[in-house]
Structure formats: structure tokens, C-alpha cells
Amino acid sequence: MNLIEQHASFGGTQSVFRHTSKTLNCDMTFGIFVPQHAEGTRLPVIYWLSGLTCTEQNFVTKAGAQAYAAEHGVIVVAPDTSPRGDDVADDPAYDLGKGAGFYLNATQAPWAAHFRMYDYIVDELPALIEANFPVSERRSIMGHSMGGHGAITIALKNPGRYRAVSAFSPIVAPSQVPWGEKAFAAYLGPDRETWKQYDATALLASATERLPILIDQGEADNFLAEQLKPEIFTAEAARHNHPVTLNLRLGYDHSYYFIASFIGTHIAHHANALKA
């Protein structure tokens, strides 16, 4: 693990590290904010999953999360959004290939060799973080857009592993929207049955844990009507008595300005659950 950059931030430290991922078969970077803390203490950790086109830098530089993480005494880890490197398959479009890992394990060529972001986020990255940083086993997960899809599906598929889950502008029904249909067809193949394991709406039926899901969605988000459709998810959650809070925020768009405006309420929500 190599330190790429490190900055004092709100009394703590914002760093970026690079490491070789066995799961993804390439080098990966991640950001980590560690607040000021007493020597020997171990802190809860929130995993943040970013959206299409992002690296760890978008969240680290634009979300303003460090202020709230410092206030609540939680570590925040922000991984990259896909495998990287010259030998990793890619596509000219922004919504497939690099920057568009969709937090799943690809089964189709040419993607299957590297695109295993699901295993990376669920297993390899937490093991690395837990071995190298002062984190406790209290974990939670959140994300934005494609990363909101990642956070919700990963929480639903791993009962007991996360103490809180939340999302900004998440893709919640990937099998029913263009972004998801394109990515799932490429990564998982044409059989839509295989898509259900990574579709938040489809996963609600089999969820064995009723972890409350907090969602903030900008009402002026350009992707709301075509790609996000939170109403599909909330309707299905209601059918299964799965607790979902959907805050529709008037005037807000899909950008990090929106995330920055409400990241404080999400981190407070996570901190409450992590410290309970």
C-alpha cells in the first residue's frame, strides 16, 4: 500500500493510497479520512461509493464530508469506481467500462477478467482497511447514483454486515432503466434473471434484514425521470414493509453541490447507527 497524497483536514487526515487488488487484478486507489482520535481507539467506518465517471477524488475534494466525519468521529473510505489500467477493458461511452464498474462481478468477456467491484467492495477493501487503519468492525455504506445502487444492493445482500445504508440520487431499478440495462447486458449477459442479484428493487423481496434505507433525491435532477425512478423502489419497499425514507429536495440537481448540502445529515444518520 503506497501513500499517494495526504493532507491535514478538520483536525484529522485526508489521504489517498494505492494498492494492488487481487480481486480486480490491477492497482487501485482509495481515499480515506481519519479524524483526530485517541491513540489506540478504533473508529466506525463509512464506505462511500461514487457514481459514473468518478474516481475517489470527486468525493474527497467536493463533498465536504470531512467536517462531519471529524465532528462525529467516523472514518470515511472512498474507493475508485472501477478497475483501472492499460490492460483493463474499456468502452468509449462514459457509462460502461472504466469509471462505470456498477459494483458487480462481471461474468462476460471482455469484462470478467477485472470487473469484480462487488467482491472488492464487500471483501477485499474492508479487509485491507481493517488491517491497516484504526477502524472497528462497525461499518456502514453510502453512495451516489451508480454508487447509491452499489450501497443499497450491497447492504441488502449482506445482512448484518452494515449498520446503516443511505444514498444520494441512487439507481434503484437498474433492470428497468437505460444505464442499468446497458451495463448489466454487457457485464452479466442477456439473461435478465442474472440481473436480479444486483437490482435493489428486485432484492427487496428476499431481504432478511429490515435495515432502514435513507435516500435523498434532487427534484431538479436531470436523470430523475429516465434513470433513477425512485418511485419504483419505494413502491416495492412498501409492499415488503421495508423501511425507506425518501427525501425529495426541491431545486437540487445530480451534482456534488447537492451531495455537499445534505452529506451532513447522512453522516449524522450513519454515526447514530454506528454508535448505537
Next chain:
Amino acid sequence: MNLIEQHASFGGTQSVFRHTSKTLNCDMTFGIFVPQHAEGTRLPVIYWLSGLTCTEQNFVTKAGAQAYAAEHGVIVVAPDTSPRGDDVADDPAYDLGKGAGFYLNATQAPWAAHFRMYDYIVDELPALIEANFPVSERRSIMGHSMGGHGAITIALKNPGRYRAVSAFSPIVAPSQVPWGEKAFAAYLGPDRETWKQYDATALLASATERLPILIDQGEADNFLAEQLKPEIFTAEAARHNHPVTLNLRLGYDHSYYFIASFIGTHIAHHANALKA
């Protein structure tokens, strides 16, 4: 004036506009955050001046100022750092030409045709802002690095015009450090007497107003020893009984992580003075 981008942010609006500047003889962009406010009210305004290589985007996306501006009910304007456009003189180095206007009026070829950032910041931009946005005549000014130099010199040269001034990691003795010597020689020519009008340390002797100057400086700033040298400024301020608060912040560097960590205390300082 054309709207380039606009985002809801902390209950208010973060926008970027483009306009044609007569002073600079080119098109310019600036960021402006307007908090939620009652129709018809006019709010105090803080001008933020950025450092070398920056556009308005660095501050707007990375400083996290919107949270505090919303809390205190102040407008924040963040202009670009130099004239722009294909017919504007430039230099391959990052510290001269575009992105390096140094908030002065150049007298030397090829710079004099466009590089009049002093007049732009003191006169043209405020007139534009006051004609088009709900601002009062209560103004203050702050900045970072080259922009800290700009904020302090502009406040010292315009008694009564600003109600507060502060800076992060400012260049305070440009005539005595490489960045300033290079830029001033290019923009103002070899006669060092002409440099004094834009040198914060030199201006202290003739200041007719004792506006307190708040400075935050990272102790781990790579530019501290060679380019910033705040001790030259504080010693001269002490000789003239000019009130200066210098907060040396252990472990902090020159980046926006540093600015974000303390922008809240600076905006509170400005808001107090603006509302007094």
C-alpha cells in the same frame, strides 16, 4: 452577463456567470453564492480572491464556503485570477500570465493590454455585482496565497471600502520573494519603487485605517519558508500598530483541504464585521 451554470446549494444558489470586462478587455467568469433570503432584502458580500493557477472553480467546488455563507446570510463572489482568451498574453510558467494576474494593473508590454486585475476587482466587478444581485454596500475581501496578497493589498489601499479582510497562506512581501519578484518585474518593470504600491508589507506604513487583518497559515505549507514569510509582515505590522492575527496551523499545507478546514472561522469573522 450570461449564466454558465447554476446549482441549488445549502438552501441557496451557487452560480457561475460570464461577462465582458471593459477593464480587462476580455470575457471573464465569476462564481457567486446567494443564500436563501427574503425577497427585497440586500445581503452583505464577501469577495474571495484565488491563488496561482486557479479559476473560479477551485473555490466554488472545494472550499465548502456555501455552508457557512448560508448560515450567516452572506453572498460570496469568487472571480477568476487573470484575464482570459486567445489574445491575452501568457507565459509557459504557472506563475506568470494567465492564472497569475496578481491583482495589479500591469504597465509593461505585453501585459498592460489586459492585465488590470486591480481595477477589475476594486471597481468593475463590484459595480456589476451591485447592479445585478441583491447585495448591500457592505463588502469584505479575503483570499488565498496570491489572492491573499490581493485581498490584503486591496483592503489597505481602499480605506473604508471593506469592513473585513482576511487571508489564507498569503503572499505578504512580494518584493522579497521569488513569486512576487518575477511577476512584479514582468508586470511593473524593473523599478522596485513601483512595486511598493502592491506590496502588503510596504503598504502598512501608509495605511490610514487600522482594519484588523486575519491570517491563517499552514505550518506544513511547502511555500511557507520561500514564498510566504508571514513573519516579515507581522513584524512590520507590529511597528505600525496595525492589528494582525496570524494563526499558524500545525500540520496543514497550502491546499484547499486547509482552506476548507478554516473557511468557517473566516466567514464568521467577516459576517460579524459585515453585520456590526
